[in-house]
Amino acid sequence: MTTTHAIDIKEQYAYVLDYMPTGHGDDTRPIHLREPLAQALGSEYFILLELVMKEGAKVEIGGRVFVGKGDRDVVKRVEKRLKYEELSNGAKLELPFMIEKIVKENEAKYVEFFNIAQPITTRLHMLELLPGIGKKMMWAVIDERKKGKFKSFKDIEERIKGLHHPDKLIARRIEEEIKDETIKYRMYAK
Secondary structure (H helix, E strand, O other), X not given: OOOOOOOOOOOOEEEEXXXXXXXXXXXXXXXXXXXXXXXXXXXXOOOEEEEEEXXXXXXXXXXXXXXXXXXXXXXXXXXXXXXXXXXXXXHHHHHHHHHHHHHHHOHHHHHXXXXXXXXXXXXXXXHHHOOOOOHHHHXXXXXXXXXXXXXXXXXXXXXXXXXXXXXXXXXXXXXXXXXXOOOOOOXXXX
């Protein structure tokens, strides 16, 4: 499937979730007419992408590729945005690990969320959108951050009794936002 229009995405980089050197398995065209494809996750806005890769390009699952405007090394073009349901089984399996990897690589950004999270409504706080955080845990975070900003995921864990793996909580929320297009409040996945 050749697209003549450019896909406008905000992402600069993406991580490869799955690589299909001969395109989609259900593509009925002869192999010599197919293009190598990759399914990838944008590193900033968590946008799912289908990429047409350059012939002979070395592509690795989990590899970071440039998808922004300009000269791309291994990506020929961004074919389209994908919905979660359109991901291959391999890409779906890889997704949670890749989200965690991105969260850990950008620790300062996600730790800052715990420092600045605010109420959304009079009854709901941004912190409560993270899986496993209820009112009691939310107040523990708010009270503790008044004593000083959190500096790392480890710092959060040490200062908030019962809050384990804050990086995984954020990663799970991101995964929920990717999977559910009807989710009411979006903090990470665009």
